[in-house]
Amino acid sequence: MSAPLNPPSLAEAVNAKGFSHAAGFRIVAVAPGNAEVALARRPDLVQFFGHFHGGVITALADQAAGVAVTSSLPAGRIGVTVEIKVNFLSPADGTELVARAKTLKMSGSIGVATVEVFSKDGATETLCAFCTATMRALDLPAEFR
Amino acid sequence: MSAPLNPPSLAEAVNAKGFSHAAGFRIVAVAPGNAEVALARRPDLVQFFGHFHGGVITALADQAAGVAVTSSLPAGRIGVTVEIKVNFLSPADGTELVARAKTLKMSGSIGVATVEVFSKDGATETLCAFCTATMRALDLPAEFR
Amino acid sequence: MSAPLNPPSLAEAVNAKGFSHAAGFRIVAVAPGNAEVALARRPDLVQFFGHFHGGVITALADQAAGVAVTSSLPAGRIGVTVEIKVNFLSPADGTELVARAKTLKMSGSIGVATVEVFSKDGATETLCAFCTATMRALDLPAEFR
Amino acid sequence: MSAPLNPPSLAEAVNAKGFSHAAGFRIVAVAPGNAEVALARRPDLVQFFGHFHGGVITALADQAAGVAVTSSLPAGRIGVTVEIKVNFLSPADGTELVARAKTLKMSGSIGVATVEVFSKDGATETLCAFCTATMRALDLPAEFR
Numbered sequence: 357m358s359a360p361l362n363p364p365s366l367a368e369a370v371n372a373k374g375f376s377h378a379a380g381f382r383i384v385a386v387a388p389g390n391a392e393v394a395l396a397r398r399p400d401l402v403q404f405f406g407h408f409h410g411g412v413i414t415a416l417a418d419q420a421a422g423v424a425v426t427s428s429l430p431a432g433r434i435g436v437t438v439e440i441k442v443n444f445l446s447p448a449d450g451t452e453l454v455a456r457a458k459t460l461k462m463s464g465s466i467g468v469a470t471v472e473v474f475s476k477d478g479a480t481e482t483l484c485a486f487c488t489a490t491m492r493a494l495d496l497p498a499e500f501r
Numbered sequence: 502m503s504a505p506l507n508p509p510s511l512a513e514a515v516n517a518k519g520f521s522h523a524a525g526f527r528i529v530a531v532a533p534g535n536a537e538v539a540l541a542r543r544p545d546l547v548q549f550f551g552h553f554h555g556g557v558i559t560a561l562a563d564q565a566a567g568v569a570v571t572s573s574l575p576a577g578r579i580g581v582t583v584e585i586k587v588n589f590l591s592p593a594d595g596t597e598l599v600a601r602a603k604t605l606k607m608s609g610s611i612g613v614a615t616v617e618v619f620s621k622d623g624a625t626e627t628l629c630a631f632c633t634a635t636m637r638a639l640d641l642p643a644e645f646r
Numbered sequence: 647m648s649a650p651l652n653p654p655s656l657a658e659a660v661n662a663k664g665f666s667h668a669a670g671f672r673i674v675a676v677a678p679g680n681a682e683v684a685l686a687r688r689p690d691l692v693q694f695f696g697h698f699h700g701g702v703i704t705a706l707a708d709q710a711a712g713v714a715v716t717s718s719l720p721a722g723r724i725g726v727t728v729e730i731k732v733n734f735l736s737p738a739d740g741t742e743l744v745a746r747a748k749t750l751k752m753s754g755s756i757g758v759a760t761v762e763v764f765s766k767d768g769a770t771e772t773l774c775a776f777c778t779a780t781m782r783a784l785d786l787p788a789e790f791r
Numbered sequence: 792m793s794a795p796l797n798p799p800s801l802a803e804a805v806n807a808k809g810f811s812h813a814a815g816f817r818i819v820a821v822a823p824g825n826a827e828v829a830l831a832r833r834p835d836l837v838q839f840f841g842h843f844h845g846g847v848i849t850a851l852a853d854q855a856a857g858v859a860v861t862s863s864l865p866a867g868r869i870g871v872t873v874e875i876k877v878n879f880l881s882p883a884d885g886t887e888l889v890a891r892a893k894t895l896k897m898s899g900s901i902g903v904a905t906v907e908v909f910s911k912d913g914a915t916e917t918l919c920a921f922c923t924a925t926m927r928a929l930d931l932p933a934e935f936r
Binding site for chain 2: 439
């Protein structure tokens, strides 16, 4: 997880579009098989109790898993989500979320990643969600290359 | 799934806040143990390929599961998500999503719901995701009553 | 779910080996994309409280999902499990288990099935577990054809 | 994971019954929130290709998660499985399985554990499955105390 991202990359291109851009996902670091993605709290990202919404937590975990798996694929390939599973462990009531993903296994075109999501408040990080995601590697369609 | 929602309800109150409000979730129908929640496509809700983002799909499924489980609880109780699992089955490339949740089982304070999420394009509905969610019932904190 | 199995089939061959044979799994019916597999209670299949062991319930659900997905594949292909997820809904304290699987979607080599597992006591069936499974289709190795 | 189990314990009592006894599950070590459970290969525990059956792998992971969660509960309480999810990462073709579980979080009566399952062949361990399990703590019924 040492290397900062070397832009412009596929991960940055993916992140700069649609929901991940609108929500403000920030790719913090990428290394082959690993990724860290962060998200600052905003009023439009929370749920009824004022904590980060579970769907937003899942979206962040999904993004981190996708970047982690894609970062270990050859150029021109991208990982898309087959299924994702998240356990919510404690209230995500910090000022920021940080999702750290690592690829457990690539087997043919199937990759499996785990993601720990932390709720940050100042220097304190609390594990607020744990995620597993199954990805499949696709050739990036020509219009996206 | 017949009865339209009778506002103002807890489901409407939950839905009127934070991410679900900002994204435009619409509660279509609620019956004890069941719920239908819809979401129109917007550019800030999609992913790289232009389909609804998997995290947004999960958020919608989560909301539908929460409303379904909460609707079968006594007044003053609310279902919060323990864990959620989504399989993505086909591209969510329609103009609208519709999530239909049903409670499989309440056992003590634990409820399990399944959610089918459809991508709609005109009159055509395509099953794009299938979700299971485990909820736990809590007493609604006093400040939210 | 109408047609009885037409032996000898791949499903029967798979079922006649190892754990599924030793435990006594019975393929009740197979139709393209669907399967029903049953299991009678035995003292070596239960857990501490005397109900069917969760791992045995999962094994039965897995077998049913595998047969359901494989039954929709061309000859010489078999579905193997990528991941499986089971919610346990009520005590599996009947005299028999029946697992009914249906394929939700085949997309390329990936298939997703849901399985309802019922605990039977005489004519009464109780839903005791709900399962989703992701399968991938492989060419059957030559030595197994 | 240092301390050997101090028998007779609840974990040993659970393990000495039904399927876990018949299959030959061995509790290797228990520490608060952690457990290691092993299983030697036998012809009646494999699937069609001769690897450990996915249901048997799940049963072992479930047992390890249950012991891990139960080991952190007060005396007279036991963890039972709400839901379990397993990703199969590589063929479980070794001579033994070892499942190592750790509790991520206890929150009220709900506990979440992750389990790594390794296929062993001599001194070589290969991660063959990754599991998450959600448990709920119950008072042990009087007849089991």
